[in-house]
Structures are given as C-alpha cells and as structure tokens.
Amino acid sequence: MDAAKDKPILVAAAFNAPGHITGLLHISEHLVKRGFQVYFITGPGFKASVEKIGATFVENPWQWEDLYLTKAPKVHDETWILKHLFGDSTPDAHRALKETLERVRREHPDREVLILHETLAGGLGPFAYGAPLPAGYTSLPKAISFHSSVYISNDHNLPPFGPGFRYDPTPENLALWRSTWDAMEPAFQSVTAHYNALYQSLGATRPITDSFFDFAMKLGDVTALATSPSLEYPIRNKPSRLRLIGGLPVKPVSPDFAYPAWWPTITTNAALPSGDPNKKKVVFVTQGTVHRDYSELILPTLEVLANRTDVIVVATLGARGAALDTPSVEIPANALVIDYLPYNALLPYADVFVSNAGYGGFMHGIMNGVPMVLAGALADKGEVCARAEWAGVAVNLGAQRPGEEAIGQAVNRILGDQKYKARAMELKRENEEMDALGAFEGIIWELVGRK
Incomplete structure (x- = not known):
C-alpha cells in the first residue's frame, strides 16, 4: 500500500493573525514532512508561509486589521472583539472550509479527511450546529480543535477569563470567582446570541446553548493545547476531549534570515x-x-x-x-x-x-x-x-x-x-x-x- 495514500488528507484552518496561525502552521509543517497532504486555509498575508512548508494554500478573504483600526472601541472591549473580529469572520471562513472540503472530495474521492481547526478560525462552528454538509460527505469529518491560548472554561472552580485573578482557591476567592463569572455572563450571552444569528444565517439548525467559552472549547472531537499541566491551573472534571500535548519544539532560525550587523x-x-x-x-x-x-x-x-x-x-x-x-x-x-x-x-x-x-x-x-x-x-x-x-x-x-x-x-x-x-x-x-x-x-x- 502507498504509505502516503494510507494517510488522511488534512484540511487546516487558522484565523488570519500571527498568534493564531503560527502554532498550527508549525504542526502542519511537521505533518507535511511526515507524508501528510495538507490544505491550509488562512489570509493572503500568509500564503508564502503556507507554501514554504509544502502545504496547499487556500485563501480566506476575511481581513480584520482595518476593522480593528477603524471600528474597535477606544477602550478595549473583549465582547466587541469576539463578536466582530472573530464572529463576523464566520461567513467567509465557513465558505472557505466548505469549498475546500468539497475540493478535497473531488480530488481525492477515496481518501479519509480530517479537519485541523484553530479555535477561532470560524469555519467549523456552523457545521457543528447543523449547517448543511459539504457536497460529497454523509457526515462531517473528524476535527481537532487547536487552541492557541490558555484553557478557558466557565467552570467556577477556575478564575474567570479576563481579570487575571491569581489562582488561590480559598472559599473567599471561589465566591469571588463565581460572582465575577455571574456578572460577566450577560455580556458573553450577547456574544453567543451574535454567533447564533450568524450560524442560523448559514443554515445551522441547533442553537449554541453552552456558555461562550465552553462552546469554543468543544468545537472539535479533540481540543489540543500546546502546553503542559504545570502551566495550567488544576482542571476538575477534565473533559475527555481536552489534551495538553506540551509546548511546540523550538524551530531553528531560517537560514535565509539576515542577522543584524550588531x-x-x-x-x-x-x-x-x-x-x-x-x-x-x-x-x-x-x-x-x-x-x-x-x-x-x-x-x-x-x-x-x-x-x-x-x-x-x-x-x-x-x-x-x-x-x-x-x-x-x-x-x-x-x-x-x-x-x-x-x-x-x-x-x-x-x-x-x-x-x-x-x-x-x-x-x-x-x-x-x-x-x-x-x-x-x-x-x-x-x-x-x-x-x-x-x-x-x-x-x-x-x-x-x-x-x-x-x-x-x-x-x-x-x-x-x-x-x-x-x-x-x-x-x-x-x-x-x-x-x-x-x-x-x-x-x-x-x-x-x-x-
């Protein structure tokens, strides 16, 4: 059997920003070297980086930079960021993922397909909530969600996301964390409502019912974080889909890099x-x-x-x-x-x-x-x-x-x-x-x- 044909085709997608693409691009480079064929969906600014690792570049036209510079509130507003930089990228990202999956099925009708999806890439969510499958598929391919940040959950045994509370689970702090989570919930419910409206417009048949952070961490069959247990707070009732895989190894500096004179x-x-x-x-x-x-x-x-x-x-x-x-x-x-x-x-x-x-x-x-x-x-x-x-x-x-x-x-x-x-x-x-x-x-x- 041809070893390459025995491997699934991988369709990767990452939001078009350095902090979101770098990790999945590093992983994809390794997988290409291991003989996997990778289609990588992201913004045009990363076309050269994708092609350099031997993956097939697929453009997602969503551009967030001008939106951020011209429309973002002067006072940082995380809910605005989640709704409009990430949430509003969904139609373009979903279309790109759907068309790429259909392309892969046409080009490789007999091969298994697997999705590698950076958590905030945007394309996978509508499928997970009932949007029509791509042509040629009777079920959605399995998906690994790669999260390029800290573990986030609405679990009240953990500090709420955002304030940067130090981890010290005393009874007093647990009460503070719970009250802070409760105070934040209406704002994040508005984020979930925004996503539900977007998903419905793309054909989703089921609403998101989880809190926003739990929803984001459950999009894939497995959610992988490139970190170790010593760098994350203790997680009670750890979800079976959650995997801490360790930090990505140091990459050698490109031989093309021109070092400064100093x-x-x-x-x-x-x-x-x-x-x-x-x-x-x-x-x-x-x-x-x-x-x-x-x-x-x-x-x-x-x-x-x-x-x-x-x-x-x-x-x-x-x-x-x-x-x-x-x-x-x-x-x-x-x-x-x-x-x-x-x-x-x-x-x-x-x-x-x-x-x-x-x-x-x-x-x-x-x-x-x-x-x-x-x-x-x-x-x-x-x-x-x-x-x-x-x-x-x-x-x-x-x-x-x-x-x-x-x-x-x-x-x-x-x-x-x-x-x-x-x-x-x-x-x-x-x-x-x-x-x-x-x-x-x-x-x-x-x-x-x-x-």
Whole structure:
C-alpha cells in the first residue's frame, strides 16, 4: 500500500493573525514532512508561509486589521472583539472550509479527511450546529480543535477569563470567582446570541446553548493545547476531549534570515566564560506583534536599564519596517533595537525575557528555558501573566503600563534569584518530554481509528 495514500488528507484552518496561525502552521509543517497532504486555509498575508512548508494554500478573504483600526472601541472591549473580529469572520471562513472540503472530495474521492481547526478560525462552528454538509460527505469529518491560548472554561472552580485573578482557591476567592463569572455572563450571552444569528444565517439548525467559552472549547472531537499541566491551573472534571500535548519544539532560525550587523555583540558576549567580569546579562524585550504601543513596555525598559553597564538590552519592535519614530527617543548605549527578530534567534542567549504576555511569545520563553517579566491586560494577556507567575517562571507586573520602576525591580528580581532560571529549565524539560508534534500526530491516528 502507498504509505502516503494510507494517510488522511488534512484540511487546516487558522484565523488570519500571527498568534493564531503560527502554532498550527508549525504542526502542519511537521505533518507535511511526515507524508501528510495538507490544505491550509488562512489570509493572503500568509500564503508564502503556507507554501514554504509544502502545504496547499487556500485563501480566506476575511481581513480584520482595518476593522480593528477603524471600528474597535477606544477602550478595549473583549465582547466587541469576539463578536466582530472573530464572529463576523464566520461567513467567509465557513465558505472557505466548505469549498475546500468539497475540493478535497473531488480530488481525492477515496481518501479519509480530517479537519485541523484553530479555535477561532470560524469555519467549523456552523457545521457543528447543523449547517448543511459539504457536497460529497454523509457526515462531517473528524476535527481537532487547536487552541492557541490558555484553557478557558466557565467552570467556577477556575478564575474567570479576563481579570487575571491569581489562582488561590480559598472559599473567599471561589465566591469571588463565581460572582465575577455571574456578572460577566450577560455580556458573553450577547456574544453567543451574535454567533447564533450568524450560524442560523448559514443554515445551522441547533442553537449554541453552552456558555461562550465552553462552546469554543468543544468545537472539535479533540481540543489540543500546546502546553503542559504545570502551566495550567488544576482542571476538575477534565473533559475527555481536552489534551495538553506540551509546548511546540523550538524551530531553528531560517537560514535565509539576515542577522543584524550588531549580532556579534551577542555571540561574543555569550562565548565569554561564566564568571568573566566582562560578560553581560542579556535582557530581551518585545511588545508583541499586535498591540505595539512601545510606550507601554519597550521604552520604559530601555529607559530604566539605560545606565546599567552589566546588561545588554535587545528590543524587537514586532514588525518588519517598524521604528521608534518618537523624536525624543534616544537609544541608550547598552541597547540594541531591531524592527523584527525571530524569538528563537535571541532567546537562547537571553537571561530575562520581558514581554507583553502574548501566548506564543510566552511559550517561546518556556521552550527556550528563559525566565520572564510579563505585563499585559488586554485579550488573554492577564491570564497568561497569572499562570506564568503561578508556575514560578515569571514576575507578573499585573498591568498594561507597568512603569519603569516596576520593570526595573522585576528584572533585578529575576537576575538575582536563580530559582526562576531553575524553574524555567524544569518547565522546558517537561514540555519537551511530552513531544507535542508526536502527540498531535497520535491524535490524528486515534480519530481515524488506527491507533
């Protein structure tokens, strides 16, 4: 039997934003190398990335950037984001998934098909609630839902999503969590109602009855999170569909990447023996790739560490062509600033990772064994900060704009207490040993009944 033809065809879909596509693209690259054929649905900005890994690119035309810039409330509103950036992407995403499944059936009439669906990609939901099947199918293919953030559930034994409450399940905190969940529920019911209206317009015959977060985590036959148990709060009555597969392994930097002219400063410093008085600590700071207000984290980090002769500060601005264009900004002598730098290029040299707690960046820190200073309150960032603190790998600054003094104290704390580095290395080993890519492939074979 042809080994390739024995494998199911995989139809992957991810929302068109770096934090949502990167993980599933990494998994798909591994699967292509393992002989799977992958059709990958996402936005046109990622066409080259999809084709580079050997997958077939399929365009989802939904564009969220202009909508976010022109229509989003000035005060961050998570329900607006869920309704309009993600929810309103559903018609385009559903159409793209339906047409791709039909294309696969025409091109491969005798092959099994399996869906890999990033949680907020949008296309799978209407099918799960009764929308007409794609032509050529008598049942919906099995689906793995890949969640690129923290575990979220309406379980009142867990802190509610958003505020970044620290995990401490005392009777008083359990009562607080329950009351907060109850206070939040009407807003999230409005999100569910928005999705129900969209799904009904696409032919869904059953309404969503779960709370929004539980609904989102149940779309696939299996929901996979690329993390380890030590990085998630204890989950009571863990759903059988939920799998923690471990962090995705560190990817080597592309041989095509052009390192900056100052790169020997980093490598020469790293080559100095431990204890050499000339060897400096490396502090790596990023504002992420979406919420790039450099005054929140990068500028205060540069400023507070400017007079230290024992550190090198490296700041990446998160987008090619980006610049610190404020006229008053003067780059300190101990700082190196670049528009774009792959995290995996610098993290092996870093002693501290200062980040705005995007989940992808956080897991890059884990997989490189680097302790962190985290600040962030938008989207899922408060939850990432709280979990990192609970896991013992980071100082949680608990704010979107923590200020220079707080950042400086946190960096000193990480550099002055080896428990953070030791814990970072423990978590790195735990996640590596879980073999995320092998575990994900195992789920595929399980769902097609050949494990």
